[in-house]
Amino acid sequence: MGHEVGEDNQSPLLTSSSSSAQGSAEPVKRTGSVWTAVAHIITGVIGAGVLSLAWSMAQLGWIAGPICMLAFALVTAVSNYLLCDCYMFPHPEFGPNRAKSYTHAVLVYLGETKHKVCGVIAQESLYGTTVAYVIASATSIQAIQKSNCYHKEGHSAPCSYGYTTFMLGFGAFQIVMSQIPNFHNMTLLSVVAAAMSFTYSFIGLGLGFAQVKENGMIKGSITGVPAASVADKLWLVFQSLGDIAFAYPYSIILLEIQDTLKSPPAENKTMKKASVVAILVTTFFYICCGCSGYAAFGNNTPGNLLTGFGFYEPFWLIDFANACIVLHLVGGYQIFSQPVFAFVEGWFTKKYPSSGFVNKWYTVKLPLLPSFRMNALKLCFRTAYVASTTVVAMIFPYFNQVLGVLGALNFWPLAIYFPVEMYMVQRKIQAWTRKWLVLRTFSFFCLLVTIVGLIGSIQGLIAAKLG
Numbered sequence: 001m002g003h004e005v006g007e008d009n010q011s012p013l014l015t016s017s018s019s020s021a022q023g024s025a026e027p028v029k030r031t032g033s034v035w036t037a038v039a040h041i042i043t044g045v046i047g048a049g050v051l052s053l054a055w056s057m058a059q060l061g062w063i064a065g066p067i068c069m070l071a072f073a074l075v076t077a078v079s080n081y082l083l084c085d086c087y088m089f090p091h092p093e094f095g096p097n098r099a100k101s102y103t104h105a106v107l108v109y110l111g112e113t114k115h116k117v118c119g120v121i122a123q124e125s126l127y128g129t130t131v132a133y134v135i136a137s138a139t140s141i142q143a144i145q146k147s148n149c150y151h152k153e154g155h156s157a158p159c160s161y162g163y164t165t166f167m168l169g170f171g172a173f174q175i176v177m178s179q180i181p182n183f184h185n186m187t188l189l190s191v192v193a194a195a196m197s198f199t200y201s202f203i204g205l206g207l208g209f210a211q212v213k214e215n216g217m218i219k220g221s222i223t224g225v226p227a228a229s230v231a232d233k234l235w236l237v238f239q240s241l242g243d244i245a246f247a248y249p250y251s252i253i254l255l256e257i258q259d260t261l262k263s264p265p266a267e268n269k270t271m272k273k274a275s276v277v278a279i280l281v282t283t284f285f286y287i288c289c290g291c292s293g294y295a296a297f298g299n300n301t302p303g304n305l306l307t308g309f310g311f312y313e314p315f316w317l318i319d320f321a322n323a324c325i326v327l328h329l330v331g332g333y334q335i336f337s338q339p340v341f342a343f344v345e346g347w348f349t350k351k352y353p354s355s356g357f358v359n360k361w362y363t364v365k366l367p368l369l370p371s372f373r374m375n376a377l378k379l380c381f382r383t384a385y386v387a388s389t390t391v392v393a394m395i396f397p398y399f400n401q402v403l404g405v406l407g408a409l410n411f412w413p414l415a416i417y418f419p420v421e422m423y424m425v426q427r428k429i430q431a432w433t434r435k436w437l438v439l440r441t442f443s444f445f446c447l448l449v450t451i452v453g454l455i456g457s458i459q460g461l462i463a464a465k466l467g
Helices: 034-045 048-084 102-110 112-153 164-177 187-215 230-247 251-258 267-300 315-351 376-395 399-426 434-466
Strands: 088-091 095-098 362-364 372-374
Touching (some): 034 251, 048 399, 048 434, 088 102, 112 164, 112 251, 164 315, 164 376, 187 315, 230 434, 399 434
Antiparallel strands (some): 362 372
């Protein structure tokens, strides 16, 4: 499958990560399977978002909470089903051309203007997610210190630690990790990160159930946490929708993951299977973690299930869970950073083809590690990128509010609008036909959800900063 016609002429804003290995003339070998794709997806999806879901459940209550999670799962499954068919063009199975990245697909199907708009939104989405991961990792490292302090000094001890040192440490480590060449070199990292996400999700789940058993009752209510006024309640409900929206979609990295798959069978068939498996697994975890956390703490459910100290004991298990979160976020950070690296480095390579700073490659061999290729642009840009995400996280270290803003801001354009529009072009769906009306209605409804989620989350972020 797959001649790759005309790809030298593309100017993608979010180029395939495989193109970042500019120094190598070797063709990329696609060896991925359903299970490597599932590992990549779970690494990208079950991340920081899972920890805020108990809080979201608490705002929505016992009926609306699970319904909203199932609705977001269904919407994500539908949009990804549409997007999988946009990888090969003009035919979804036989191509012969490949859209190796999300924004390359937008360029092919929707043209230059929408491609540029999408590129800006995509870069903001990826950048924002890495900022959220810096915040979440620092919160978890801080929670390990607090957990040990509470264990030694008692639960009422004034165990308070700042975030700054932990954020700087995570950023320094990511500067080293960011020198990984590209997505095709990240399977092991994804598998380890996915295993970590399962581990801490299971621990959060187990602790929630244990707390329910200890309480001897299921806490919570049909309407969720009461608020001082209807307006305050609406802000919290809207923000919780933003948090759930952040936890699900992975459209922005779907085509890059699909580009790692071997064929036959056709990549879109493999990717659809992987998407269904990943969404079923993540939805099961999300509902279990959200419900067990809310059942355990009711109106006092913390914003972050494993760092908000609803749980104090066993302290070593909480430490282990938070260590797993940090390990997972190390991998998740790279999954969301690599497309940005590929875009910038690809753009500079085309813009300055004769520059030694941009195009001269060196082979580096470090002790105990395989040799790898590096150039000055890659070293400088990736270092500056990681440093900037760390600084922004230090300015806005508000976990729930940042997740809500990011989730709401990116949910409709990236997970719904562009996949729907590209699918309609791919399948040549005529205006005002039944299928056209269904897809347009689906897109409009998701836009309304995005607007209310964004409003609530921005209000929460401003209130947290001013408070």
